[in-house]
Amino acid sequence: xxxxxxxxxxxxxxxxxxxxxxxxxxxxxxxxxxxxxxxxxxxxxxxxxxxxxxxxxxxxxxxxxxxxxxxxxxxxxxxxxxxxxxxxxxxxxxxxxxxxxxxxxxxxxxxxxxxxxxxxxxxxxxxxxxxxxxxxxxxxxxxxxxxxxxxxxxxxxxxxxxxxxxxxxxxxxxxxxxxxxxxxxxxxxxxxxxxxxxxxxxxxxxxxxxxxxxxxxxxxxxxxxxxxxxxxxxxxxxxxxxxxxxxxxxxxxxxxxxxxxxxxxxxxxxxxxxxxxxxxxxxxxxxxxxxxxxxxxxxxxxxxxxxxxxxxxxxxxxxxxxxxxxxxxxxxxxxxxxxxxxxxxxxxxxxxxxxxxxxxxxxxxxxxxxxxxxxxxxxxxxxxxxxxxxxxxxxxxxxxxxxxxxxxxxxx
Amino acid sequence: xxxxxxxxxxxxxxxxxxxxxxxxxxxxxxxxxxxxxxxxxxxxxxxxxxxxxxxxxxxxxxxxxxxxxxxxxxxxxxxxxxxxxxxxxxx
Numbered sequence: 217x218x219x220x221x222x223x224x225x226x227x228x229x230x231x232x233x234x235x236x237x238x239x240x241x242x243x244x245x246x247x248x249x250x251x252x253x254x255x256x257x258x259x260x261x262x263x264x265x266x267x268x269x270x271x272x273x274x275x276x277x278x279x280x281x282x283x284x285x286x287x288x289x290x291x292x293x294x295x296x297x298x299x300x301x302x303x304x305x306x307x308x309x310x311x312x313x314x315x316x317x318x319x320x321x322x323x324x325x326x327x328x329x330x331x332x333x334x335x336x337x338x339x340x341x342x343x344x345x346x347x348x349x350x351x352x353x354x355x356x357x358x359x360x361x362x363x364x365x366x367x368x369x370x371x372x373x374x375x376x377x378x379x380x381x382x383x384x385x386x387x388x389x390x391x392x393x394x395x396x397x398x399x400x401x402x403x404x405x406x407x408x409x410x411x412x413x414x415x416x417x418x419x420x421x422x423x424x425x426x427x428x429x430x431x432x433x434x435x436x437x438x439x440x441x442x443x444x445x446x447x448x449x450x451x452x453x454x455x456x457x458x459x460x461x462x463x464x465x466x467x468x469x470x471x472x473x474x475x476x477x478x479x480x481x482x483x484x485x486x487x488x489x490x491x492x493x494x495x496x497x498x499x500x501x502x503x504x505x506x507x508x509x510x511x512x513x514x515x516x517x518x519x520x521x522x523x524x525x526x527x528x529x530x531x532x533x534x535x536x537x538x539x540x541x542x543x544x545x546x547x548x549x550x551x552x553x554x555x556x557x558x559x560x561x562x563x564x565x566x567x568x569x570x571x572x573x574x575x576x577x578x579x580x581x582x583x584x585x586x587x588x589x590x591x592x593x594x595x596x597x598x599x600x601x602x603x604x605x606x607x608x609x610x611x612x613x614x615x616x617x618x619x620x621x622x623x624x625x626x627x628x
Numbered sequence: 629x630x631x632x633x634x635x636x637x638x639x640x641x642x643x644x645x646x647x648x649x650x651x652x653x654x655x656x657x658x659x660x661x662x663x664x665x666x667x668x669x670x671x672x673x674x675x676x677x678x679x680x681x682x683x684x685x686x687x688x689x690x691x692x693x694x695x696x697x698x699x700x701x702x703x704x705x706x707x708x709x710x711x712x713x714x715x716x717x718x719x
Contacts (some may be wrong), residue, residue: 227683239637244683244684399717402716405718407710410636422718453718454718456717456719506693507692521714523714523715600711
């Protein structure tokens with residue numbers, strides 16, 4: 217029995233057969249995968265999940281691949297959920313947790329969505345995988361395409377961080393460096409769809425790709441002992457994953473995986489240098505998200521025209537969350553704060569998430585006992601260059617290889 | 629005359645045409661002219677307030693019109709107007 221039944225428009229409800237398409241012909245709304253929920257309700261259980269592999273594929277029943285599909289995997293997911301006592305102490309939070317998704321195979325959250333997307337694409341006969349990317353997605357797509365033995369085209373802005381270009385190129389994909397920003401790259405790819413037989417992970421096969429995001433929330437809840445947290449802080453780029461986290465919570469409740477049905481507040485984090493969703497959240501018309509031209513060091517989430525922006529604000533308001541934004545200095549300060557207090561080196565997008573967490577905590581959003589989780593979605597080595605320009609070496613001394621020099625220069 | 633580029637999902641309306649030429653002074657008038665020739669485009673592109681729908685991006689010579697003058701953007705000879713579904717990208 218097939219688990220996937222088709223695609224449905226999130227706006228007008230029009231239904232489509234399963235295929236590589238992401239847009240409703242009637243209203244241009246986004247299409248979502250439809251599952252046989254009655255069958256899943258009988259099948260899904262905590263026990264079945266706990267007996268699965270120590271990767272995100274333990275939630276395979278809730279992902280858009282059929283039982284006989286051979287998935288393309290590098291062991292993504294089931295990343296550490298760590299209790300952040302020292303960071304929590306600085307922020308007055310006694311139950312702060314960090315979901316460290318920089319521990320994925322290519323060091324970002326994107327491995328989850330790409331593993332699902334490429335598994336779906338290969339099972340459905342695609343020979344070439346492509347994407348428009350701010351870097352992390354291209355990195356994951358290149359790695360998983362290599363793993364699957366598929367052709368790969370990645371489209372990136374020409375001025376991407378050097379570390380990201382190296383960690384994409386090593387997998388030997390076709391790299392198309394576009395003289396434009398991410399939104400321009402994305403538009404080009406949207407137009408290319410019609411003349412290529414390719415699976416663009418985040419465009420025509422987006423309904424399947426997006427589903428991989430849910431596993432981040434499934435794991436968090438399982439790792440908390442099958443309990444829903446009070447609030448989750450999530451970085452916002454297109455808003456795609458934010459929407460899936462709301463869906464993941466709905467599924468955890470619907471399938472009886474949690475006893476509680478109190479939906480956590482979902483809070484979004486943006487950089488002020490690219491804050492179209494935050495701008496709308498603060499306005500009188502939160503569902504009217506107007507595009508901006510990005511200018512921020514948080515490149516991996518610098519999407520000026522976020523396709524799911526209106527849904528982010530709808531969900532934030534529905535769940536009692538907020539959308540907040542931080543300055544460039546606050547991003548760097550948060551990266552350093554997280555490293556200093558918890559031993560976790562995150563990229564600039566993680567600095568946005570932790571920066572927003574810190575800003576909200578210091579503004580008195582929480583009493584102190586709430587269970588708050590922040591999603592740290594990428595590794596610091598991806599954007600190490602932003603710290604090079606900061607005085608990050610205040611405690612460094614240079615000495616001769618002698619005891620005398622050590623005693624003279626180093627204070628113990 | 630300015631030229632619209634019609635995306636796949638809307639080509640049923642344009643009888644399969646990928647490009648349609650129109651005579652108009654601004655973007656709003658161009659959409660009216662497109663709708664006069666192929667009825668249905670106006671409803672697909674604009675909401676009940678006459679604003680561009682949330683899920684439609686329109687580019688005038690590669691510039692997102694929402695970043696500029698919107699429907700009042702001046703359109704002239706040889707301009708290209710691209711209609712692109714907004715739902716794309718991920719992060």
